[in-house]
Structures are given as structure tokens and as C-alpha cells.
Amino acid sequence: MALNSRPNLRQIATELGLSVTTVSRALKDGPEVHPDTIRRVKAAADAAGYVPNLHGRALRTGLTRTLTAILPMETRDYLSDIAKLPLIEGMTLAAREGGYSLSVYSTTPEEDPQENLARLIQIGGADGIVITRMVSDDPRIPYLLERGIPFIAFGRTSTAFDYAFVDVDNEGIAFDATRMLLDRGCRRIALQLLTREDQYSAARLVGYTKAMNTAGQPIDPQMIGHEDFTMEASEGWISRLLDMPDPPTGLVCANELGLLGALGATRRKRLVVGRDFHIVVRDNTHMCRYLSVPLIAHVVDMVGIGRSLVQGLIRQIEEPNAPRMQRVVEGKVQQIAKI
Amino acid sequence: MALNSRPNLRQIATELGLSVTTVSRALKDGPEVHPDTIRRVKAAADAAGYVPNLHGRALRTGLTRTLTAILPMETRDYLSDIAKLPLIEGMTLAAREGGYSLSVYSTTPEEDPQENLARLIQIGGADGIVITRMVSDDPRIPYLLERGIPFIAFGRTSTAFDYAFVDVDNEGIAFDATRMLLDRGCRRIALQLLTREDQYSAARLVGYTKAMNTAGQPIDPQMIGHEDFTMEASEGWISRLLDMPDPPTGLVCANELGLLGALGATRRKRLVVGRDFHIVVRDNTHMCRYLSVPLIAHVVDMVGIGRSLVQGLIRQIEEPNAPRMQRVVEGKVQQIAKI
DNA sequence: TTTGAAAATCGTAACGTTACGATTGCGAGA
DNA sequence: TCTCGCAATCGTAACGTTACGATTTTCAAA
Known part of the structure; x- marks a missing residue:
């Protein structure tokens, strides 16, 4: 219906007695x-509700003016994904701009992330790609570089590629x-x-080690947990640490599961968080505030990162010879007031 | 580079000594x-890594094999958006299938949701649309119906349209x-x-009223809060209720902000949640479990809803005369164990 | 008035696909 | 041998856009 009667360049051209070429150029x-002529054409286009057809343009130019962000979803725990929402928001805003x-x-x-990528590109769905959740020596980087496909990564890898x-x-x-934590007296x-x-x-x-070194504190490998913690595993790990003869009085969490594990473990030990035990947690934008314990959080501007990603990607698409965006965003560590 | 040398139908056709038409049909x-011939063509296409060009096809057929879900993001409180992640997951899975x-x-x-919609469709970006966050008498429904654009809504409205x-x-x-709550003795x-x-x-x-009626409990309008609660507003509201001569002993929350407000208010009143005061909350997949209070949660299978939405949309696109999906998904109300 | 160059506009082809009608090849029946 | 019908394949056009070279118009200078 109205879908079919969608105005195209030719209709506007004949209406104005111009050629399709001129109309296209005028717009x-x-x-x-x-x-x-430009004014006349634009007025007519507006009046007709003309919107350029994405596919006609894409077919001709090879450009779609579409960007794709590949976001792996953490199906076992959506809460870990909450940081993706402001990321999406930032990306959306910058893309629209x-x-x-x-x-x-x-x-x-x-x-297989590789396979997804390949399909996505081949199908001609996007001018550029945002990839996330980088792994060290990520195979996607040489893959995309080789093919000359514009992309930007959320996260660095250990490779020497220039991307x-x-x-x-x-x-x-x-x-x-x-x-x-050291400033609060944790050793x-x-x-x-x-x-x-x-x-x-x-x-x-590295950051942890440097900070401990500046304070003259030795690094105890036992204090470093390195696995894919579930909440239960976090709680077990921290409980074991608290059972040691010289237990920790502070914890730097990797995610909110670590926080919750720590809360469980300290509760069982009847330790008061904020007095006997201090916790630094990743900011989850809101969740930290919901817990009635004093925490320290590090906050990162995810909306800003989303914007940067897309801005960097667009620049790379439109000016392929410009230097590639390589931006490291600092975070802030701060005390969260309890409710 | 490799991007340009992407194989197309003509290349495969000349390679096999066939016409483009036959190759297209064979595939x-x-x-x-x-x-x-079909076998030969498919083998050659596989070998060449042929993937049909989305834009060529879309330009010819008017179909893109792409669906778009419009998701308003709750920029003031991402936690409210967490249910969107499993929704996205379900939609993605069903779309891929x-x-x-x-x-x-x-x-x-x-x-303006209307304007977004219009652009989206006109540009030829999608074969169908998932719309969410319906408002009563939502103007998007007649808009889309009029134009014959396939869509499916997450949520009913009060209108009489058949969609x-x-x-x-x-x-x-x-x-x-x-x-x-009534079963636990709340009046x-x-x-x-x-x-x-x-x-x-x-x-x-309606559900609340029916349940109260079956138990012979009167409905007190004072017990019904109806505004866009922030956490602070929730806490204030519940605090005021608790100050009444005949305070409530149970609460059905609209969202997690209500829960958190209730937790704050009951804490100040030194009420023990799960004994003096009972709370039913929307399940946030994980967050409820992180709080060390016994709660009652209602859970809804958001992944399943996402799947249904996309399946219903695809059916509508591919069989326009089939009856439209109109599905009401039940939830479960259950006690959450404390950590 | 003529000329030349600049400004404005035009026509054609092409991107990759599919729809549709035309064409070819082949075997069976007369 | 001829013809009919069917299976298999082909050629052309079209979707809407833009790039490019060709063409027309305009206007100032000679």
C-alpha cells in the first residue's frame, strides 16, 4: 500500500522536470x-516524504551507513551484561549523530565468533564492526585487518597489530x-x-602489584584467585582465605559475583564490611547502592566508551588513512554511600 | 581486497558455463x-564461498530477511532494562532459526517513536518490526496496520485492533x-x-482486586500507590503506609526500586522482612537472590517471550493470511531462598 | 556578433539479484 | 520423418541509486 508508493528519485525528478542525476546531486x-535548483529539489523531496532507499544506495556504493556491534550475551548471568546497556546507548547515540x-x-x-563475522561482512550488512570481549591474541584482529574491513575493538589484546x-x-x-584499600589500613x-x-x-x-609495591607490601600468590568464579565459588574462595592464619582484610572484586560471595563469607564470619573487611567492586551503575554495606566502587563511563567506539569506527570508515583511534579510558574509584 | 573479490552469481555462472538465472534458481x-545442475552449482558456490548479496536481493524483492526490534532504553536506571537482555537473546535465537x-x-x-518507525520502514531496513513498551491506545498500532507493515507488539493495549x-x-x-501474601496471613x-x-x-x-475479593478483604485506595516511583519515592510512600494506624504487612512491588524502597523503610521501622512484612517482587533473574531477605518473586520466561515474538513476526511475514499470534504468557510466583 | 570557458544539467551504465517470458533440446507418439 | 509437449536453460528487464562522461546553457570578453 503506502509502502509501495514510496517516492523515489525518478518520481521527484519527473515531477520537477529534472533528471534523476540532478535530483540525486541536489539532495x-x-x-x-x-x-x-537545490532548494526546489529539497522542498519537493520533503513534501513527498522522500527517504533514500538503503538498498539501492548500498548496491551502487557498497556502503550501507549501518554499523554492527557484536555483543556476546552472558546467558548464564544477565547481571554481568548490564554494563552493555549503557554501552549500547552510547553507541546508538554516536551512530545517529x-x-x-x-x-x-x-x-x-x-x-564461533569468526564465522559470525564472516557471514556478517559477506552479506554486506555493515560498513564497520564493533567487536567486544577480546581475548589475548584474538584471531579476529588479523582476520579483519587482512580483509580491510573497518572495525574497532572494545579492549586491547596483546598483539602487535595496529588497529x-x-x-x-x-x-x-x-x-x-x-x-x-591500603589507605584504609588493609595490609x-x-x-x-x-x-x-x-x-x-x-x-x-599489574596495577595491584604496583600498588602493593609502593606500599612495601609483599605479594602473596595465595591472595590471588584466578578462575571463572560463580557466586558459590567466590564465597568458597573467600571463606578459605578468611580461615587462614593471616586473613585478608580487603578484596578487589572482578565482578558482582565476587562481591556477593564476599558478602556471604563475611556474614558467616561475623565480619562487618566497611570496618573489618573492605571491598572494592565494579560499579554496576545501580546495584551497589542497593546493598546496605559500605563499598568502594570503580566507575567507568560506559556511555562515553560506546560513543568513542562508534566515533572511532566512523572516522575509520570515512577517512581510512587517518590514524586509528586508540583510546584508554580511565575510571574512578570512590566510596559509595550506603542507603 | 577480499571484500571486493566477493563472488557473485555471474562469476559462478560463467565458471560453470551456465546462465545467471539458472544458478540463481539452482541455489x-x-x-x-x-x-x-543443482548439485554442481551448490558445490561451486560453496567452493567460492558465495553468499547472496543482501542489497541486490532486497532491491529486487523488497525483502531483507532482517527484523528490527525497537527497544527504548531506560537511561535513568539501567537495572530496569535488565529484562531486555534475555528478551534480546530469545529474539536473536528465534530470528537465526x-x-x-x-x-x-x-x-x-x-x-518520538512514530518518527523512528517511519524512518526505519521507509529506509527499507526491515521486513518486520517488534515494538515494545506499549502505551494504552498506542498510536503505533493503527499507524503500522494502515501501512500494512508486519509487526508484533510486546504487550497488549486497550484498543480493539486485531494485531x-x-x-x-x-x-x-x-x-x-x-x-x-494472603496465604501468609497478610490482611x-x-x-x-x-x-x-x-x-x-x-x-x-484487576488481579489484586480479585484476589482480595476472594479473601473477603476490602480494597483500601490508600494502599495503592500509583506514580513513577524512584527509589526515594518508594521508600517515602512505604514509610508513610507503615506509619498509618493500620499499616500493611505485605507489598506487591512494580519493580526493584519498590523493593529497595521497602527494604529501606522496613529497616528503619525495625521490621523483619519475611516475618513482619512480606514482599513480592518482579524477578530480576539474579538480583533478588543477592539480597539477604526472604522474598517472593514472580518470574517470567523472557527468553521464551523473545522467541515467541520473533516467531510470531516471521509467521506474519511469510504467511500474511495466517491468524496473528496473540499469546499471553503466564508467570510463576515463588519463594526465593535467601543466600 | 562570435567565441570560449564555466556553470548547470542530462543520459547511460552499473551494482547483484530475481521474475518472467522466450528459447532450446530431447524423446515419444503419429 | 514430423510434430507435440515437457524439461531444462537462457536473455532481458527491473528494483533505486550514484559515477562518469557528454551535452546544453549561460555569460563575459573579444
Whole structure:
């Protein structure tokens, strides 16, 4: 119905007695078109409700003005994914500002990321791609570079390739977090790392180590947990640490499961969080505040990161020779007031 | 590079000494093509890594095999959005199963939903649309119906239009929730409703009223809060209720902010949740379990709803004359064990 | 008035696909 | 041998856009 009667360039052209070419050029302010003509064309296009057909344009130019963000969903625990929502928001905003539309392609962690990528590109669905959840020595980077496909990564990898990325300053955050605990008088500090996030873990370990060194505190490997913690595993791990003869009095969590494990373990030991035991947790935008314990949180501006990612990607698409965005975003570590 | 040398139908056709037409038909198992030819063509296409070009096809057929879900993001409180993640997961899975790809279009609540819709469709970006966060008498429904655009809604509205939807049985859930509280001995039960979710609120109020009636309990309008609660507002509201001469001993929350407000208010009153005061909360998949209070939660299978939405939409696209999906999904109300 | 160059506009082809009608090849029946 | 019918394949056009070269118009200078 109304769908079929969608105006195209030819209709506007015949209506105005112009050629399709001129109309096309007028609509993008082509310098070869007379200013008056441009005005006439634009008025007619507006009146007719003309919107350029994505597929006609894409077929001709090879460009779709669409970006795709590939977001693996953490199906076993959606709460871990909550940081993706502000990320999506930031990406959407920046895409719209740049005249692109953003499509979110959610995958399960089990799928082969390589294969998804290949399909996505071949099908001609996007001008550029945002990839996330980088692993060290990520195979997607050489894959995309080889093919000359514009992309930007959320997270660095240990490879030497020159590619665009935005990353969180995990080392700095871990340093600040550890320092904060040291300043509160903690000497023995536990550090929770996830094997599934090895490249982040490495950075965090560096920050932690530096902070401990500046305070002259030795690093005890027993204080460093490095596995894919469930909540139960976190609780077990911290309980064991608290049973040691010289237990920790502070913890730097990797995620909210670590926090909840710590809350369980300290409750059983009748330790008061904020007095006997201090916890630094990743900010989950809201959840931390819901718990009635004083916590220290590190906050990262995820909306800003989303924006940066898309801005960097658009720049790379539109100016392929410009230097690639390589941005490290700092976080803030701060006390959260209890409710 | 490799992007440009992407194989197309013509390349495969010349390679095999066939016409483009025959290759095209062979690839979709056209009955007019000789079985041997089909085999040959498919082998060659596989070998060449052929993937049909989305835009060429879309331009010719008007179909993109892409679905778009429009998800307003709750920028002031991402935690409210967490239910969207399993929804996205379910939609993605069902889309992939049906041979479609799903694009998530996130909007801010302030934007004009109508305008977004129009652009989205005109641009030719999708074969069908999932709309969410319905308001009563939602203008998008006649808009889409008029234009013959396939869509499905997450949520019913009060209109008499015949359109596809999947909805949660809010009335049933509210009934079960209220009954559960009555069974625990609550007589005065507070009900939290959100003005921003009027169409859900109405259903909940009906369920609540029915349950109270079956127990012979009068409905006290003072027990029904109806505004867009922040956490602070929730806490204030419940505190005031608890200050009344005949305070409530149970609460049916609209969202987790209500829960947190109730936790704050009861703590100040030194009431023990689970003994002096009972709370029914929407399941947030994980968060409820993190709180060390016994709660009652109603759970809804969001992944399943996502699947249903997309399945219903695909059916409508592919069989326009089939009856439209109109599905009401029941929830379960259950006690959550404390950690 | 003529000329030349610049300004404005036009026509055609192509992107990759599919729909549709035309064409070829082949075997069976007359 | 001829013809009919069917199976298999082909050629052309079209979807809406843009790039590119060709063409027309305009206007100032000679």
C-alpha cells in the first residue's frame, strides 16, 4: 500500500522536470547544481516524504551507513551484561549523530565468533564492526585487518597489530583500588581475577602489584584467585582465605559475583564490611547502592566508551588513512554511600 | 581486497558455463533445474564461498530477511532494562532459526517513536518490526496496520485492533502474588503501580482486586500507590503506609526500586522482612537472590517471550493470511531462598 | 556578433539479484 | 520423418541509486 508508493528519485525528478542525476546531486548539495535548483529539489523531496532507499544506495556504493556491534550475551548471568546497556546507548547515540544506524548482533559465547563475522561482512550488512570481549591474541584482529574491513575493538589484546580500540584502564583502576584499600589500613588484600577475562586480569594484576609495591607490601600468590568464579565459588574462595592464619582484610572484586560471595563469607564470619573487611567492586551503575554495606566502587563511563567506539569506527570508515583511534579510558574509584 | 573479490552469481555462472538465472534458481532448489545442475552449482558456490548479496536481493524483492526490534532504553536506571537482555537473546535465537537476522534499535524514551518507525520502514531496513513498551491506545498500532507493515507488539493495549502480540499475564501474576501474601496471613496489602506502565498497572490492579475479593478483604485506595516511583519515592510512600494506624504487612512491588524502597523503610521501622512484612517482587533473574531477605518473586520466561515474538513476526511475514499470534504468557510466583 | 570557458544539467551504465517470458533440446507418439 | 509437449536453460528487464562522461546553457570578453 503506502509502502509501495514510496517516492523515489525518478518520481521527484519527473515531477520537477529534472533528471534523476540532478535530483540525486541536489539532495547531497552537489556543487554542480544551481542553488535555486537545490532548494526546489529539497522542498519537493520533503513534501513527498522522500527517504533514500538503503538498498539501492548500498548496491551502487557498497556502503550501507549501518554499523554492527557484536555483543556476546552472558546467558548464564544477565547481571554481568548490564554494563552493555549503557554501552549500547552510547553507541546508538554516536551512530545517529554520525548519520549511521546501529545494529546490535548478539551472540552466545559458544558460537564461533569468526564465522559470525564472516557471514556478517559477506552479506554486506555493515560498513564497520564493533567487536567486544577480546581475548589475548584474538584471531579476529588479523582476520579483519587482512580483509580491510573497518572495525574497532572494545579492549586491547596483546598483539602487535595496529588497529583501532577503546579500552578501560584496568591497570590504573586496579592500582587505584588497591591503593584505596591500603589507605584504609588493609595490609593483606585479596585480588579476584577471571580466567575468562585474561587480558583484563593481566592488567589488573599489574596495577595491584604496583600498588602493593609502593606500599612495601609483599605479594602473596595465595591472595590471588584466578578462575571463572560463580557466586558459590567466590564465597568458597573467600571463606578459605578468611580461615587462614593471616586473613585478608580487603578484596578487589572482578565482578558482582565476587562481591556477593564476599558478602556471604563475611556474614558467616561475623565480619562487618566497611570496618573489618573492605571491598572494592565494579560499579554496576545501580546495584551497589542497593546493598546496605559500605563499598568502594570503580566507575567507568560506559556511555562515553560506546560513543568513542562508534566515533572511532566512523572516522575509520570515512577517512581510512587517518590514524586509528586508540583510546584508554580511565575510571574512578570512590566510596559509595550506603542507603 | 577480499571484500571486493566477493563472488557473485555471474562469476559462478560463467565458471560453470551456465546462465545467471539458472544458478540463481539452482541455489534455491528451483524445480525447473536439473538435479545434477543443482548439485554442481551448490558445490561451486560453496567452493567460492558465495553468499547472496543482501542489497541486490532486497532491491529486487523488497525483502531483507532482517527484523528490527525497537527497544527504548531506560537511561535513568539501567537495572530496569535488565529484562531486555534475555528478551534480546530469545529474539536473536528465534530470528537465526528462521533465517533472519535481528537488529536492535535502541531509542531513548524521549524520542518520538512514530518518527523512528517511519524512518526505519521507509529506509527499507526491515521486513518486520517488534515494538515494545506499549502505551494504552498506542498510536503505533493503527499507524503500522494502515501501512500494512508486519509487526508484533510486546504487550497488549486497550484498543480493539486485531494485531499480533505477546504479553505477560499481569492480571494472573498480580492475582497469584496477592493470594500468596494472603496465604501468609497478610490482611492489609500495599500495591505499587507505575503510571508510566498504565496498561500493565490496570491488569495488576484487576488481579489484586480479585484476589482480595476472594479473601473477603476490602480494597483500601490508600494502599495503592500509583506514580513513577524512584527509589526515594518508594521508600517515602512505604514509610508513610507503615506509619498509618493500620499499616500493611505485605507489598506487591512494580519493580526493584519498590523493593529497595521497602527494604529501606522496613529497616528503619525495625521490621523483619519475611516475618513482619512480606514482599513480592518482579524477578530480576539474579538480583533478588543477592539480597539477604526472604522474598517472593514472580518470574517470567523472557527468553521464551523473545522467541515467541520473533516467531510470531516471521509467521506474519511469510504467511500474511495466517491468524496473528496473540499469546499471553503466564508467570510463576515463588519463594526465593535467601543466600 | 562570435567565441570560449564555466556553470548547470542530462543520459547511460552499473551494482547483484530475481521474475518472467522466450528459447532450446530431447524423446515419444503419429 | 514430423510434430507435440515437457524439461531444462537462457536473455532481458527491473528494483533505486550514484559515477562518469557528454551535452546544453549561460555569460563575459573579444
